[in-house]
Amino acid sequence: APATEAPPPAKTEEAAPAKTEEAAPAEGAALDIEPIRIAIVMPSTTTDLAWSQAIFDALLRIQEEAGGEDVVEIAYSETMFNVTDAAAALRDYAADGYDLVIAHGTQYGSSLFEIAPDFPDTSFAWGTATDTGEGEGLHNIFAYEARAEQGGYVNGVLAASLSKSGVIGVVGPVEAGDAKLYIDGFVAGAKATNPDITVNVSYTGSFGDTALAAEAANTHINAGADVLTGSAQQVVGAIGVAKEKNVPWLGTQSDQSPLAPDIVVATQLYDWHDTLLDMIKKHQAGELGGTAYQLTLKNGGLTMLYSDSLPEEAVAAAKEAEAGIISGEITIDIE
């Protein structure tokens, strides 16, 4: 099993863009929060090993740390790909008196902006997004996003150091959004490490086409790739192929190593724990919204997990990249 590095103690303050605030530090195990009811609406499933699972796991962790269901009550709606249904769920949770209602999908935004004014005492959270709706006079929305390109960059550095063939394969879903951020960061990281390296990127055109993702991985391997990465829930298919062909895989979003412990050698983990906790605290302090959060390496929202099996110098290069990004020495150019 990979050595899971304990999440580094979250850092305070970072030169953040205006109106963007960092998550507050989490102190120790016992969380000091009042009982709260949280509801979350997600486009895929809580077990997708990717986008939705990442935040759901964080919620469960908070619940556990805070003392269980009596303190943190969690309600969820998954597979809410249909925005109309998602909106109904959001309104319903708010009407049911949930204190924090999370809309975990970009596409939920316009619905959320219509619902939020009707529930001025409820906090809402919207991700991935940067807009808290203050421009429209809304004060009870938090926004959050993951700077996926940061971990992407680190994974890229790692991949370039691992690759012997000089070819790396990337299995993307749809060429947009979070996935594209990650992949662009990945390509930048790989190129920065080895300008001659070839990074082949292919998209399946769908978030859930596991079979095509698997074949994309196969194709990359046939094209000479000896390190693979990819994003969205479809990648479980690609990881299966990587496992079969014994090609190392670099993950993102959720920890995919249980699926192939020897193959998933590094992961950019989205750790929403601190962000969520900060929202809870703000809410309980009477600040219902208005903050835009970012998961970054610097604030510990993005953490890198490295497997023991990785060569030391590769991990060293990756950690150096991490440090560079955190310190601001490395800036990532994306299209």
Added chain:
Amino acid sequence: MAKNNLLPSGLPRIESMEMRGIVKRFPGVLANDHVDFDVKAGEIHALLGENGAGKSTLMKILYGLYQPNAGEILLNGQPIHIHSPADSIRYGIGMIHQHFMLVDSLTVAENVALGLKSSREPRLDLDRVTTRIRELSKNYGLQVDPDAYVSQLAVGQQQRVEIIKALYRGAALLVLDEPTAVLTPQEVDDLFAILRQMAQDGHALIFISHKLHEILDLTDRVTVLRDGKVIGTRLTAEVTKEDLARMMVGRDILLERVRPPATVGEVRLKLDRVTAVNDDGAPVLRNVSLEVRSSEIVGVAGVSGNGQRQLAEVIAGLWPVTEGRIFLEGREVTNLPPAEMLEAGLSYIPEERMHDGALKEFSVAENLILQDHIREPYSKGIFLDFRHIARHAQEMIRKFDIKTPSQETPLKNLSGGNIQKLILARELARKPRVLIAAQPTRGVDIGATEYIHNQLLQQRAEGLATLLISEDLDEIRALSDRIIVMFGGEIMGIVDNDQTTVEELGLMMAGEKKDLQSLGVAR
């Protein structure tokens, strides 16, 4: 003794089959009302009756296609239960259905092999089936290519396949439901020879036909059904045509039509050396030339599948003409789309009335405006005008004596005869200049037939030019001024009805061309 019990095919004989007190109710119809019927080995027993008398129903019960509401069936004196065709086949009963039971997309051999155990299960043994078919073809004079697809066969050939299917299974008891409807006189003779042979060999045969002379010619006994009841069973030798007709209808009947003399007028329809081909490029019409004048009925005789349907369809604009020209009232209309042919004054009664002529799910009123719904007064702009449509329907129902609960009734609830009357009403109401009537009385009972015939004659008197296509020679003879005989897509001859004989027509129907001079001067 034991040998005596076997048929030449090796099957055991059915010494006797008896149906007792058979009752079959369909919703609203008592199709069989306590029917008693029997047949013995070596006998040909005729079943006779008007359309809808219940003949097919009785036979379908025997074959296991329907379950009777009451009554029993005895085989060799033993009561038996027939739940499905599989059962009846097991008992040695075979049936040639009124409507062919053939799979178009399969070959003749495959159709024959269907449902049979193969000699090398699970593999098909088509070679053996083919050989057997060839044998049967030879023994019984039934020419048919085992490798041909059924869809490629003419109707007469398909009928042969049906017979071969039954012979192949060696049915000890064979039911033939109107097998002669699509055969030429010569083919009928051949079939009868086979049937007589089979009877002699010890088969039991049940034969259904509307043609009285066939019954007199072939059968030993005859049972007449009317309205689902048995009117009587007679030895064929002891009855006359007139007796049978009276038993069938319940009164004396006059089968003659009076065709008053008429003076023909201008040429309304003219075909000039029209040729047409099918999807495979094979010609279905060759150099067909004809004229139909005002106040004239021209009959087209011929065995089914000799180009009559295509002739009707090229005129209606439904089948492309590859060579030659068609004129309607002097105007060339070759290959105009159907809509324009209708516009030009053509009316058409297609032979497959349910398939081509009407919409089962549409109401009577809707069916009556099938071509003309876009015209005044049935519509204004794009909107249908229901007041006029209803008024029109009422008028047609009254004028043409269409029996229907209401004008809103879906067409499928009408009987065949009334559907045909509706189609006739619709076509005539359009005040056509030329009418093509294909098989206008097929499957229609005597009353309705009489009515339709009289309508056609009345329209003739009013100047309509009619091309009457029929496989019923009696009908052609009764109505036509001139008769065209078709064979293999060609015109074999055009003769004056009053100056020809059935023999002459029969020869031409079998493919003998009348000499060309007479063709030219036939008018």
Added chain:
Amino acid sequence: MSGELSVLAIIVGIAHSGLRLATPYLYAAIGEMFAQRSGVLNLGVEGIMLMGAYSGFFVTFKTGNLLLGLLAAATVGALMGLAMAFVSVTLQAQQGISGIGLFMFGLGASSLLFKTTLGTVEGVEGFPELRFCLSSLGLNSNYCLSQIPILGEIFLRHNILVYGAFALVPIAWWVLNKTTWGLSIRAVGQNPQAADSLGVSVARVRYVTVTLGGMLAGIAGASLSISLLNIFQENMTNGQGFIAVALVYFGSWAPLGVLAGAMLFSLVNALQLWVQVLGLNIPSDVAVMLPYLLTIITLAFPFRRALQPAALTKPFERGES
């Protein structure tokens, strides 16, 4: 970009991927072809595939026995086919809509079972690639037939389920055209009245074909979950069942036609993956669109006549005609 890759290697890669991608389509489409040839349109293939994928995976995961897993997938698929047969043959329900119902049920039920029994995406050891090594024949050699250049590389590096899918094509052809059963199936789909009048049980034929179709759809699902991907994830078929139904139409209801359709679709999919991998300057969306576009374009060529079974989607009742 990848200059070192020879054209030949790319072709080998495309062909190899094409065969793998075609595998689930072949199972599902051949099964569906049987059902349709007998006159039943089963639009629920997608749902059956998902249930097959789940049960195959679950049993393999719990027992470690791939054959048991395959058997489970086939059984569950057959049961769902049987349900479809009951609804569409015995209860004469409209086939299009009952298929959609079956699909929704399969999608929901497989996910529900996944959540309650597994809870998270797990992996199994799937059917291994066969490499046809001489050593397995007891020969003292390290050589494997899969090393044969080109042909071996394309054809001899697959697992047993891939070979099974392709073996199914001639078998299906044989059953359909060379056996008494096949004759009954063809007749029942074309003219059930005629078949019935010769003692062929229309209902039985349809029950068997639809159940068989379900079984093959179940195996199609298993070919994803325990042979190609070796995982189960909710909705992992992602519309492949519907494509399989479409391929039956594409293939004009003939095994070889279905094979051609499945290969065309899969090869173009493999090709578009290569197009992207090679970094050719085509937007990814356009590349993904290729197989769909090409399928439509191919169909527009008039060289084929559709041979749609005349009784397709029409329930049969004796005495109706």
Added chain:
Amino acid sequence: MQTRLKRFRFERMLDLLLPLIAVVGALIIGAVILVLLDKNPLDAYQAMITGAFANKNGLADTLVKATPLLLVGLGIVIAFRASVINIGAEGQLIVGAMLTTYLALELGEALPGFVVIIICLLAGSFIGGVWAAIPGYLKARLGVNEILSTIMMNQIAIQISFFLLRGPMIDPAEIEAGTNIPHSARLPKATDLPRFTDVARWLGFPGSAKDLGLTGFSKELYGLLVEPTRLHTGLLIAIIMAILVYVFLWRTTIGYRIRAVGLNPSASRYAGIDVPGYTVLSMALSGAFAGLAGAVEILGLHHRMFEPLAVSAGYGFSGIVVALFGKLHPLGAIPSSLLFGGLLVGGDKMQRAVQVPQVLVTALLGLVVLFVVSSEIWSRRRASRRVSTQSIPETTS
């Protein structure tokens, strides 16, 4: 006569009740599953019913959901009436939504809102119609099976949308923020379809439910009409369209022809109807309704375009179910869309109330569909008995 009439009415009622009985049957199986999952089925179903129908928000959600279902269903009705199987409503809806978004963004500032709305509705219908006419044409002229081609066209529509949304049509703010989420900018507010509450305000409704002293369900109903909910006037468009489609199919010559072609192409050809032309036309009309649904969803609900499958939301399939439940009748599609919309909304509500996985709802709906189609055999049997016991006069002979 009296008893016959009574029996007739009773049987008619049975026809209407049968689907409901079937729904109950499916729910009983669902109850067993719920018990196995350790949930109380009574709570669950109570949540389901109250969630969909008991209060103004539930009702609003049901109606909002029923709107695209009805529009898509109407299109399906037209296609199926012409014997064309349109499985491509999904793609047609998506292209309608895309063009609507584009036009609303382009014209939204330049023209008055209602003008833009009308342009968008027409354009959405138009492009949906064109998208469907392609498979229609391929079927009519080249014999390409429409089940196949419409499935393929769906995928093409999805990929084109992704292409446009991550490039030419992406929200500029996304590029600025560097997040590159593939959605368009929010459409100008002026192009929002008015919500019921807006309409009520314009019409000067007397006041809130409380002011009027309403309680119970009437309060909810009143609230549904005048208080802020998501309910938008797209619903009215859909209902008006249902009536128009009814008039169109049964009162116009074009509708007559479409039905004739669907019932019997051969007889239609004999009657001079251009069968291929009407096949294309009915497909195009069918697509136009799906396209209109796309336009209405964007203008009335989402106000921006995002992931195409999240906009089309399976309406292509559920629309088919709605049309068939409605017996392929435009007016039947109205209650059918309400029922189905209610089941979907209520199912979600149940999921939230007792926290069962969402997929249970999907499985349950599948069972409902299976049970309802299976139950039709009884009403069909009775219908055939009914028809044939109507007296038909004997022919004179």
